[in-house]
Amino acid sequence: MARMKFLCDAERCIECNACVTACKNEHxxxxxxxxxxxxxxxxxxxxxxxxxxxxxxxxxxxxxxVCPVDCFYTTxxxxxLHSKDLCIGCGYCFYACPFGAxxxxxxxxxxxxxxxxxxxxxxxxxEDDITPVEYQKYGSNRLAEGKLPLCAxxxxxxxxLAGDGDIIAAIYKERVVKRGYxxxxxxxxxxxxxxxxx
Amino acid sequence: xxxxxTRLAAAGLLALPLLAGGPAFAQGAxxxxxxxxxxxxxxxxxxxxxxxxQLQGNVAGRVSIPDAxxxxxxxxxxxxxxxxxxxxxxxxxxxxxxxxxAVLAIFFATRGRIKIEGGPAGRTxxxxxxxxxxxxxxxxxxxxxxxxxxxxxxxxxxxxLPVIGPEAFTAVSxxxxxxxxxxxxxxxxxxxxxxxxxAKDNIPNKLDIDWLKAGGGLVGKGHAHAHRFNGGQKMxxxxxxxxxxxxxxxxxxxxxxxxxxxxxxxxxxxIVHAVLGVLLIAMILxxxxxxxxxxxxAFAAMGSGEVDLNWARAHHDLWVQDMMxxxxxxxxxxxxxx
Numbered sequence: 001m002a003r004m005k006f007l008c009d010a011e012r013c014i015e016c017n018a019c020v021t022a023c024k025n026e027h028x029x030x031x032x033x034x035x036x037x038x039x040x041x042x043x044x045x046x047x048x049x050x051x052x053x054x055x056x057x058x059x060x061x062x063x064x065x066v067c068p069v070d071c072f073y074t075t076x077x078x079x080x081l082h083s084k085d086l087c088i089g090c091g092y093c094f095y096a097c098p099f100g101a102x103x104x105x106x107x108x109x110x111x112x113x114x115x116x117x118x119x120x121x122x123x124x125x126x127e128d129d130i131t132p133v134e135y136q137k138y139g140s141n142r143l144a145e146g147k148l149p150l151c152a153x154x155x156x157x158x159x160x161l162a163g164d165g166d167i168i169a170a171i172y173k174e175r176v177v178k179r180g181y182x183x184x185x186x187x188x189x190x191x192x193x194x195x196x197x198x
Numbered sequence: 199x200x201x202x203x204t205r206l207a208a209a210g211l212l213a214l215p216l217l218a219g220g221p222a223f224a225q226g227a228x229x230x231x232x233x234x235x236x237x238x239x240x241x242x243x244x245x246x247x248x249x250x251x252q253l254q255g256n257v258a259g260r261v262s263i264p265d266a267x268x269x270x271x272x273x274x275x276x277x278x279x280x281x282x283x284x285x286x287x288x289x290x291x292x293x294x295x296x297x298x299x300a301v302l303a304i305f306f307a308t309r310g311r312i313k314i315e316g317g318p319a320g321r322t323x324x325x326x327x328x329x330x331x332x333x334x335x336x337x338x339x340x341x342x343x344x345x346x347x348x349x350x351x352x353x354x355x356x357x358x359l360p361v362i363g364p365e366a367f368t369a370v371s372x373x374x375x376x377x378x379x380x381x382x383x384x385x386x387x388x389x390x391x392x393x394x395x396x397a398k399d400n401i402p403n404k405l406d407i408d409w410l411k412a413g414g415g416l417v418g419k420g421h422a423h424a425h426r427f428n429g430g431q432k433m434x435x436x437x438x439x440x441x442x443x444x445x446x447x448x449x450x451x452x453x454x455x456x457x458x459x460x461x462x463x464x465x466x467x468x469i470v471h472a473v474l475g476v477l478l479i480a481m482i483l484x485x486x487x488x489x490x491x492x493x494x495x496a497f498a499a500m501g502s503g504e505v506d507l508n509w510a511r512a513h514h515d516l517w518v519q520d521m522m523x524x525x526x527x528x529x530x531x532x533x534x535x536x
Binding site for chain 2: 017020032034037038039040041042043051053062065066067068069070071085086087088089090091092094095096097098099100113186187190
C-alpha cells in the first residue's frame with residue numbers, strides 16, 4: 001500500500017489560501033475550525049516563506065499516543081484518523097501535535113472543547129465509506145472515490161503535494177535538482193523521523 | 199557530479215541531514231543569492247540552513263485566520279510532552295500510588311490497628327465543629343471524584359479500556375470529564391475554607407521537630423506533645439492547601455485553554471497538574487488509611503466531630519489541656535473546639 005503524505009514546497013506557495021478554502025468547502029467544516037492553514041514565516045523579511053499546514057499523518061502519531069480514550073487509528077494508507085464517537089474533547093492531542101492540527105468546536109461547558117476535528121486526508125472516518133453519516137462527521141471521503149485530497153489537487157502552483165510519500169518525494173527531489181535549491185519538506189523530519197529507522 | 203546531485207537532492211529533501219551536511223552542501227551548490235545588504239554574497243542554501251535551524255525549536259509566523267495558536271507552525275515539543283505522558287507520568291504515578299499502597303499494607307500487617315492507649319475513656323471532647331467537618335467532607339468528596347476521574351484520564355486507557363471496551367470507556371470518561379470540570383469549583387471552595395479555618399493551628403513550630411524525631415508515633419514508641427495538629431497533620435494540611443491550590447490553579451489553566459498562557463505553558467500546566475495530582479492522591483490514601491482502619495478513634499474526629507478523651511490526650515495532649523484548662527476532670531463537652 002501507498003504511504004500517504006503531504007508535502008508543501010515553500011518555494012512555490014504563494015499564500016493564496018485556496019487550499020484552506022477548498023478544504024472548508026469540500027468538508028463543510030464549521031465556523032472556527034481550520035483543518036488546514038497557511039503560515040507565513042519571516043513575513044516581509046528576506047527569506048519569507050509560506051507553508052500550508054494540516055495534519056501530517058505522522059508515523060507513531062503523538063496525538064494517538066496521548067489520547068486518553070484511544071480514539072485514533074492509522075489506515076493501511078498511513079492516514080491517521082479518529083472516531084468522533086469515542087473522542088471526549090479533552091484537548092490532549094492539541095498539546096501533543098507538533099503541527100497544531102486538532103481543532104475543537106466550542107460546544108462544551110465553560111466554552112471548552114467539543115469533539116475534535118482535524119484533516120482526514122480526505123479519507124473520512126470509521127463510518128462506512130461515502131455515507132451521509134460519515135460526511136456529516138468527517139467530511140467527504142475522496143480517497144474512497146479514488147481521488148486525492150482536494151487542497152493539493154487544486155493548488156494553483158502545485159506547491160502542496162499529496163499522495164504516496166515516495167512519489168511526491170521524488171517529484172520534490174526533481175524540482176530541487178532542477179532549480180538548485182529548496183527549503184526542504186516542511187515538517188517531515190518531525191512527522192516521520194521515527195519511521196526512517198523502521 | 200552524480201554524487202553532488204544526490205547530496206543536493208537528499209539535503210533539500212530531508213531537514214535534519216541538511217544540518218549535518220550543511221557546510222559541504224553550501225560549497226557544492228551552484229546558485230548564489232545576494233543579501234539585500236550586499237555585505238557578502240550569502241548562499242541561498244545558507245538561508246535554508248538558517249530556516250532549518252529554526253525547525254529545531256518552534257516555528258511560528260503570521261497567519262490570516264484570527265487564532266493566535268494557528269500561527270505556531272511546528273512545535274516539536276509536542277513529542278516531548280507525548281513522551282512524558284507515555285513514560286514519566288506512568289512511572290511517577292505507578293510508583294507513588296502502588297508504593298503507598300504497599301507501604302500501608304506492610305504497615306497494617308506489622309503494626310495492625312493502632313488502639314487507643316488505655317482503652318476508650320467513654321467521655322468525648324469536641325474536635326471539629328459542623329463547619330469544619332463540612333469543609334473537610336466537601337473537599338474530600340470532591341477529591342475522590344476528581345482523583346478517580348483524573349486517574350481514569352491518565353491510566354484508564356491502559357487499565358480500564360481493555361476491560362469494559364471502547365464505547366463504555368468513552369461514556370465513563372466523558373462523564374468523568376464533566377465531573378472533573380464541575381467539581382473543581384466546590385473542591386477549590388473546600389480548600390479555601392480549610393485554609394481559613396485551620397491555618398492558624400497549622401503554623402509549624404518546634405514541637406513538630408520532636409514529633410518527627412519520635413517517628414510520629416507510628417514507627418517509634420510514645421507520643422510527642424502536640425497542640426491541635428501534630429507534625430504529620432500539618433504536613434497533610436499544607437500539602438492539601440498548597441498542593442491542592444496549585445492543582446486547582448493549573449486545572450483552571452487547562453479548563454480555559456490558552457486564555458492565560460501559550461502552548462509551552464499549557465504543556466507545563468498539564469505536567470504540574472498531573473504530577474501533583476498523583477502525589478496528592480498517594481498522600482491522601484495514607485490520610486484515609488490512618489483516619490479509618492489504621493487507628494482506633496480517629497474517624498470520629500471527622501465523623502461525629504466528638505473524639506474520645508483518651509484518644510485526644512494521647513495524640514493532642516496540649517490541645518486537650520488548652521480546651522479543658524486546668525480542669526483535667528472536666529466532663530462532657532467542656533469547650534467548643536474553636
